[in-house]
Amino acid sequence: MTDPAPADPAPPVADPTIDRLSAALGDAARRGPPPVERWNPPFCGAIDMRIGADGTWHHEGAPIRRPALVKLFASILRREPDGSYVLVTPVESVGVTVEDAPFVAVEMAVEGDGPARRIAFRTNVDDLVPVDADHALRFEQDAGGGLRPYVHVRRDLWALLTRALTYDLLALAEERDGWLGVAAGSAFHRIAPAESA
Numbered sequence: 001m002t003d004p005a006p007a008d009p010a011p012p013v014a015d016p017t018i019d020r021l022s023a024a025l026g027d028a029a030r031r032g033p034p035p036v037e038r039w040n041p042p043f044c045g046a047i048d049m050r051i052g053a054d055g056t057w058h059h060e061g062a063p064i065r066r067p068a069l070v071k072l073f074a075s076i077l078r079r080e081p082d083g084s085y086v087l088v089t090p091v092e093s094v095g096v097t098v099e100d101a102p103f104v105a106v107e108m109a110v111e112g113d114g115p116a117r118r119i120a121f122r123t124n125v126d127d128l129v130p131v132d133a134d135h136a137l138r139f140e141q142d143a144g145g146g147l148r149p150y151v152h153v154r155r156d157l158w159a160l161l162t163r164a165l166t167y168d169l170l171a172l173a174e175e176r177d178g179w180l181g182v183a184a185g186s187a188f189h190r191i192a193p194a195e196s197a
Contacts, residue, residue, distance in 0.1 A: 033075040036088045037155055043086070046095035049073075051085075053160075055104030055124040074125040077102055079156040103127065103159035105151055108168055117172070119184040121151050123159045132185035137169075139191045147191070 050058045057064045057073060064070050077096070078088050085102065086093040105121040112118055119131040129135050129151055138150045138158065149166055150158040161169060172182050173191060181190040 033154065036076055036078045039088050039090050039093075041088065041090060041092045044092045044094050046097075047087075049087070049094075049096040051096065051098045051102050053100040055106075055160075071125045074103070074127075077157060101150055101158045101160040103153055103157065105129070105159040105161045105165055108161075108165050110172065115183050115186060117184050119169075119172075119182075121159065121161070121165070123153060127153050127159075129153050129159065130185065131187075131189070133187065135185070136187070137182060137184070137189035139189075149191075 048060045052058060057070045064073075073087055076087050076089060078086050078093075079102075080086060085096050085098045087096055103123040103125060106124050107122040109120050110117065121129045121131075123129065131137055131151060135152045138152070140148045140150070142148050147166060147170075149161045149169060151161065153159050169182060170191075172184075173180050174183065175181075175194045176183075176188055178194050179188075179190045180192050180194050181188050183189075
């Protein structure tokens with residue numbers, strides 16, 4: 001007598017927020033970024049490349065106008081333990097300047113309410129980021145007292161939400177245990193103490 005064949009594993013559950021944002025990208029090829037965390041090439045110095053606070057990439061003072069080139073550079077961007085940023089390949093790494101966050105969240109999709117709510121973002125380089133245990137929200141206050149929300153994209157690289165998305169996200173805020181925050185991805189992401197909000 002033979003044992004029955006093992007049951008097929010359950011198919012992965014689709015995330016409707018990611019599906020909605022992905023549909024906007026059409027048939028663009030989707031693959032993950034290269035394994036830059038495993039590459040340890042020599043540092044070859046800094047180059048005149050800057051990522052502005054608005055997410056615009058500049059080389060030698062001029063904006064890089066080719067989206068495919070910006071996406072290529074974004075895929076090999078890494079944050080070092082000292083907080084600096086480098087573009088890294090298997091044979092070299094070069095330093096770049098990042099004014100705030102390397103990416104900007106430009107679109108948001110929301111499904112559901114409360115603890116079951118799902119939120120996902122699309123960045124300016126078309127990364128699709130679900131808010132979950134691996135992609136938390138972080139909130140900071142700028143020098144003028146304004147709120148600056150970020151979403152973790154990958155490997156200590158963050159995306160700053162646009163002002164419009166900040167307002168949309170804050171519309172979802174609720175108070176829990178003395179904190180104002182947003183429930184998403186089975187977690188409560190604290191914004192600020194309720195009494196100071």
